[in-house]
Amino acid sequence: MVAASPKIRFRDAQIEMAHGAGGKASRRLIEGLFAPILFGSSPEPLGDAAHISLNGTRIAITADSFVVSPLSFPGGSIGELAVNGTVNDLAVSGARAEALVVTYVLEAGLPTDVLEAEVRAMGRAAGAAGVKIAGGDTKVVEHGKADRMYITTAGVGRPIPGIHCSAGSARPGDVILVSGPIGDHGITILLARGELDLEADLCSDTRPVLGMVEALAAAVAPGLRWMRDPTRGGVATALNEFARDCGLGVYLFEDRVPVRDAVRGACELLGLDPLHIANEGQFLAVVAPEYAEAALEALQRTPGGHESRMIGEVREQPACAVLGLTPYGGTRIVDMLVGDPLPRIC
Amino acid sequence: MKYAVPMKYIDEFRQPELIARTSEEIRRLADTGRHYRMMEVCGGHTHAIYRFGLKDLLPPNIELVHGPGCPVCVLPMGRIDDGLSIAARDGVIFTAFGDMMRVPGTLGSPLEHKARGADIRIVYSPADALKLARANPDRHVMFFAIGFETTAPSTALTLMRARAEGIRNFSVFCNHVTIIPAMRAILDSPDMRIDAFIGPGHVSTVIGCRPYEWIARHEGKPIVVSGFEPLDVLQSVVMLLRQLQQGEAKVENQYRRVVPWDGNRAALKAMQEVFTLRSYFEWRGMGFISQSALALNENYAEWDAEKRFSVPGIRVTDPKAAQCGEVLKGVLKPVQCKLFGNECTPERPVGALMVSSEGACAAYHQYEHRKSMLVSLPA
Numbered sequence: 001m002v003a004a005s006p007k008i009r010f011r012d013a014q015i016e017m018a019h020g021a022g023g024k025a026s027r028r029l030i031e032g033l034f035a036p037i038l039f040g041s042s043p044e045p046l047g048d049a050a051h052i053s054l055n056g057t058r059i060a061i062t063a064d065s066f067v068v069s070p071l072s073f074p075g076g077s078i079g080e081l082a083v084n085g086t087v088n089d090l091a092v093s094g095a096r097a098e099a100l101v102v103t104y105v106l107e108a109g110l111p112t113d114v115l116e117a118e119v120r121a122m123g124r125a126a127g128a129a130g131v132k133i134a135g136g137d138t139k140v141v142e143h144g145k146a147d148r149m150y151i152t153t154a155g156v157g158r159p160i161p162g163i164h165c166s167a168g169s170a171r172p173g174d175v176i177l178v179s180g181p182i183g184d185h186g187i188t189i190l191l192a193r194g195e196l197d198l199e200a201d202l203c204s205d206t207r208p209v210l211g212m213v214e215a216l217a218a219a220v221a222p223g224l225r226w227m228r229d230p231t232r233g234g235v236a237t238a239l240n241e242f243a244r245d246c247g248l249g250v251y252l253f254e255d256r257v258p259v260r261d262a263v264r265g266a267c268e269l270l271g272l273d274p275l276h277i278a279n280e281g282q283f284l285a286v287v288a289p290e291y292a293e294a295a296l297e298a299l300q301r302t303p304g305g306h307e308s309r310m311i312g313e314v315r316e317q318p319a320c321a322v323l324g325l326t327p328y329g330g331t332r333i334v335d336m337l338v339g340d341p342l343p344r345i346c
Numbered sequence: 347m348k349y350a351v352p353m354k355y356i357d358e359f360r361q362p363e364l365i366a367r368t369s370e371e372i373r374r375l376a377d378t379g380r381h382y383r384m385m386e387v388c389g390g391h392t393h394a395i396y397r398f399g400l401k402d403l404l405p406p407n408i409e410l411v412h413g414p415g416c417p418v419c420v421l422p423m424g425r426i427d428d429g430l431s432i433a434a435r436d437g438v439i440f441t442a443f444g445d446m447m448r449v450p451g452t453l454g455s456p457l458e459h460k461a462r463g464a465d466i467r468i469v470y471s472p473a474d475a476l477k478l479a480r481a482n483p484d485r486h487v488m489f490f491a492i493g494f495e496t497t498a499p500s501t502a503l504t505l506m507r508a509r510a511e512g513i514r515n516f517s518v519f520c521n522h523v524t525i526i527p528a529m530r531a532i533l534d535s536p537d538m539r540i541d542a543f544i545g546p547g548h549v550s551t552v553i554g555c556r557p558y559e560w561i562a563r564h565e566g567k568p569i570v571v572s573g574f575e576p577l578d579v580l581q582s583v584v585m586l587l588r589q590l591q592q593g594e595a596k597v598e599n600q601y602r603r604v605v606p607w608d609g610n611r612a613a614l615k616a617m618q619e620v621f622t623l624r625s626y627f628e629w630r631g632m633g634f635i636s637q638s639a640l641a642l643n644e645n646y647a648e649w650d651a652e653k654r655f656s657v658p659g660i661r662v663t664d665p666k667a668a669q670c671g672e673v674l675k676g677v678l679k680p681v682q683c684k685l686f687g688n689e690c691t692p693e694r695p696v697g698a699l700m701v702s703s704e705g706a707c708a709a710y711h712q713y714e715h716r717k718s719m720l721v722s723l724p725a
Contacts, residue, residue, distance in 0.1 A: 264353065330398055
């Protein structure tokens with residue numbers, strides 16, 4: 001059952017940073033400007049990748065751009081993000097990435113060794129993810145017109161057999177799982193910017209999640225309803241989109257959501273909510289209740305999945321919203337991100 | 347979730363068992379035949395209450411009334427326009443706390459001005475603004491200072507440093523306001539009936555607890571200065587209920603780990619060195635209140651943005667339909683304002699209450715108002 005999405009016409013006079021934050025403003029821009037013009041009247045909710053038919057063969061295709069600042073940070077750099085981000089978009093749409101094409105927009109004055117480092121990082125990440133880089137394009141713009149470099153990757157992949165994910169297949173009672181601790185990437189970037197006198201033993205979680213997705217598919221494909229990688233806007237935004245797309249409610253058990261101490265500490269200090277912080281190596285999965293234990297076990301057995309947890313449930317109410325249950329019996333709405341607390345995060 | 351390393355001063359005050367016990371104590375103490383109205387003055391408390399779902403832990407006959415303790419919310423739009431008019435000048439870098447960035451002025455918020463090319467930057471302290479001034483001698487850095495007595499001392503110390511170092515390309519647009527006149531205005535207001543106050547926690551680290559004694563002595567209302575963790579707020583409610591039960595009215599300090607009874611003498615001294623009390627200042631929704639705001643004194647005139655630049659100084663009234671003032675005074679709950687959630691949302695705010703991290707409307711919109719659609723909550 002798909003809830004009717006209200007027709008949102010995009011009325012803002014100019015583009016703001018918030019429109020790129022992955023939260024409410026981004027959604028308004030996409031649904032109100034891009035979708036009506038480019039996607040026509042398709043009733044399908046917007047997903048991480050598109051599955052299309054080419055001569056009778058189903059393929060998955062997606063694209064993503066990377067504008068992270070600084071380029072390099074503990075745990076990774078833009079080159080790796082660019083590969084893993086697209087591999088993950090395909091993975092959570094239920095597809096195995098086969099090939100990427102990449103474009104670089106470079107700022108004149110960028111030192112060559114910086115570029116070379118990123119290209120090498122990209123090559124290593126592609127090897128680790130088992131994906132081919134099939135080609136690409138490069139443009140150079142004047143100094144001051146692109147902050148060092150912007151990268152776009154487009155990826156194609158093969159649907160993983162057995163996976164049929166859609167928000168509409170969710171039912172009350174379904175269980176929500178997360179693949180590991182949240183908030184690592186966003187907070188790492190924030191600290192790496194050096195504007196705050198804060199240090200922490202933390203690094204970006206950027207990694208391909210394909211292995212975990214395939215393990216999940218092998219164990220519980222018939223019960224796998226929906227997946228998403230919570231990048232900009234965080235877990236809160238991803239779950240809100242899910243709730244809106246399926247017209248049901250989400251109960252989130254706050255004390256079950258894994259968050260590293262360093263992330264929690266930084267968030268407390270800065271007044272941020274870990275649920276709104278970007279992740280680059282985690283994903284959410286909604287699974288039918290009879291498959292939930294098997295799903296968790298499959299994830300925890302997979303390399304990198306040992307910190308997976310069950311964090312919530314799908315309910316009838318509050319429809320199209322996410323309700324957080326505090327550890328002491330109180331509740332609060334968990335809203336989509338508004339504004340842009342951490343720009344240029346990925 | 348059991349954390350590997352408990353966070354000091356946070357986890358102790360979030361222990362579920364202690365919270366459950368305190369919640370039971372509240373139910374035991376509250377007289378079922380009585381309806382209690384307790385005002386939490388500080389916007390930070392409003393946010394904590396909704397963020398932690400604390401209202402759910404109180405019996406229905408304890409009503410929490412939201413107070414005007416949001417220094418961004420009480421600024422009239424005209425002051426924001428004045429600050430942004432300076433940002434529009436060549437060579438000026440406008441700096442402010444992140445909380446200011448989405449507050450609407452007549453021609454848009456600081457972020458919108460930034461998108462149109464104004465040099466507007468977020469700083470985490472006025473010292474960062476001064477750092478910018480040092481690093482950019484050919485530009486003028488203006489710090490748009492907001493806050494109650496909580497943040498005034500750091501503004502004062504920064505100005506003292508600017509003066510000591512002879513940094514001339516720096517100024518402060520001062521919107522610091524003081525909490526006591528606001529509380530007096532609440533108590534003088536004919537529409538208000540408050541039984542007790544949950545006192546502001548962080549203002550009190552500077553001014554201490556003595557300034558509230560008149561509320562207890564002359565107005566006969568109990569006041570407990572409270573911390574911001576769930577257990578702090580609930581314990582403060584217990585302390586208030588005990589006073590009300592005994593028919594007492596006194597000032598108590600629940601936030602003893604942070605708030606000294608006599609306040610912070612060094613901070614107060616710095617404020618005296620730099621600031622003077624304005625004879626009156628306009629507060630959104632509450633009109634002109636005398637001696638309620640700070641300005642830079644004559645010794646610091648050179649760093650006073652209002653003296654260095656001429657500003658329009660136009661009074662801008664809120665849109666007629668907006669009820670920011672009533673919400674600030676606690677007369678209306680956010681959801682009772684006709685614009686709430688429709689014309690006024692966090693993305694397209696009419697007033698600052700909907701975007702400030704201490705605004706009652708923002709807290710309500712983010713954490714609370716869609717809960718009413720729930721038929722029943724889980725056991």
